[in-house]
Amino acid sequence: MKIPKPTDAELEILQVLWEYGANTVRFVNEHLNEKKETGYTTTLKLMQIMHGKEMLSRDDSNRTHIFDAAVKEEDIQKELLDKFLDATFRGSASKLVMHALGNSQTSKEELDQIRQLLDQLEGGK
Amino acid sequence: MKIPKPTDAELEILQVLWEYGANTVRFVNEHLNEKKETGYTTTLKLMQIMHGKEMLSRDDSNRTHIFDAAVKEEDIQKELLDKFLDATFRGSASKLVMHALGNSQTSKEELDQIRQLLDQLEGGK
DNA sequence: TTTGATATACGAAACAATTCGTAGATAAAC
DNA sequence: GTTTATCTACGAATTGTTTCGTATATCAAA
Numbered sequence: 647m648k649i650p651k652p653t654d655a656e657l658e659i660l661q662v663l664w665e666y667g668a669n670t671v672r673f674v675n676e677h678l679n680e681k682k683e684t685g686y687t688t689t690l691k692l693m694q695i696m697h698g699k700e701m702l703s704r705d706d707s708n709r710t711h712i713f714d715a716a717v718k719e720e721d722i723q724k725e726l727l728d729k730f731l732d733a734t735f736r737g738s739a740s741k742l743v744m745h746a747l748g749n750s751q752t753s754k755e756e757l758d759q760i761r762q763l764l765d766q767l768e769g770g771k
Numbered sequence: 772m773k774i775p776k777p778t779d780a781e782l783e784i785l786q787v788l789w790e791y792g793a794n795t796v797r798f799v800n801e802h803l804n805e806k807k808e809t810g811y812t813t814t815l816k817l818m819q820i821m822h823g824k825e826m827l828s829r830d831d832s833n834r835t836h837i838f839d840a841a842v843k844e845e846d847i848q849k850e851l852l853d854k855f856l857d858a859t860f861r862g863s864a865s866k867l868v869m870h871a872l873g874n875s876q877t878s879k880e881e882l883d884q885i886r887q888l889l890d891q892l893e894g895g896k
Numbered sequence: 897t898t899t900g901a902t903a904t905a906c907g908a909a910a911c912a913a914t915t916c917g918t919a920g921a922t923a924a925a926c
Numbered sequence: 927g928t929t930t931a932t933c934t935a936c937g938a939a940t941t942g943t944t945t946c947g948t949a950t951a952t953c954a955a956a
Contacts, residue, residue, distance in 0.1 A: 653913060657858055665861075671933085688915050690934070709922060709933060720870075726859050727870050733782055734851050736790075739871045740881035744888055745845075745852050746864045746871075756865035757893050761886070763869055768882050778943060796903085813945050815904070820943095834903060834952060 649717065649725055650699050655692055660715050660722065663702070668714035774842065774850055775824050780817055785840050785847065788827070793839035 652660055662677045663669060675689040693713055696702040705712040735742045747760075777785055787802045788794060800814040818838055821827040830837040860867045872885075 654858065655914065661858075661861060684914095685916060686932095687917075687934090687936095691915080691936080692913095694935075706934090711934075723859055723866075723870060724874060726855075727867065728874065730851075730855050730859075731871065731875070733779065734848055734855075736786060737875070739875040739877050740885060741848075742852065743868050743871055743885055745848060746856065746868055747885075747888055747892060749849060749853065750856070750862070750864040752864050752892070754893060757889055760865060760868055760872075761889055763872055764882055764886055764889075767872060767877070768879060780944065809944095810946060811902095812904095812947080816906080816946085817944075819905075831904090836904075 649721055650701050651725060651729075652696075652701060652717075652722060656696055656701065657722075657726075659689070659692060659696065660701070660717070660719075663713065663715040664719045668705075668712050670710055670712060672710075674713070774846055775826050776850065776854075777821075777826060777842075777847060781821055781826065782847075782851075784814070784817060784821065785826070785842070785844075788838065788840040789844045793830075793837050795835055795837060797835075799838070 658678060658681075659674055662674045666673070666677075671690045671693055672686070674693065675684060675686050678684045678689060693702060697704045697713065701715075701717055702713045703716040705714075731737055731739060731742055735745075747757075783803060783806075784799055787799045791798070791802075796815045796818055797811070799818065800809060800811050803809045803814060818827060822829050822838065826840070826842055827838045828841040830839075856862055856864060856867055872882075
């Protein structure tokens, strides 16, 4: 199966569906509007395009269609991360990781999780 | 000072200058061509635009101009990372970190560096 | 000093992503 | 049953990015 690469606007829509599950255009549009004014038909058009690309599934058995993400969050994240890592950090994962941890406030629990992963990775070296 | 956000093509040019230092359009173009065929004037135009945006400095005391990055690699990386983190991982740095480390092969030295950073971060909690 | 290679400048084409207006269908409210 | 609100469909405008063709200048080699 081939994974389509979402554009920025498409990704925003996916985020809403990943977070809240299958929903209407109106619901998605209203969520997007919390961050940035967007016309209803703009969101509609985008979701139609995404459906065309098989990025979204659509239940059109009722007048008001229900859309859902047809791609896995993790798959898309992995795909975008690969590209970003390469373009921005020339492939150096450790640099990216250091920046990411340096900038943001990450909880102790999350840091411990990362530490566990390090143990696991380093175990195999 | 305001940091301009480079586009994809602009970032590729910055990467060359960050890696090799101040250089000519031809040099940059030839490096870009290793990855992807690009016309000379395309690269030239882009670098002129970037100069206009004050993303690159230019020494035009000779016929062949010498360009250099006028923005710090770290600053741009931080800026792009923030945006990417938000757009793709809804701000969860730990998720991004786990993905990044999971996907790529990172050396033992790098992993140790990350571990040190963790110690440091966790020390303050 | 003519020819050829190589430089900059820059308008405009080509391409891609996003936004919006409008038409037409359906449902709900009156 | 007529009006009003809400839905989808979709063409087209807008905006942003990238690519390229062409004009013109400069330098070096013949």
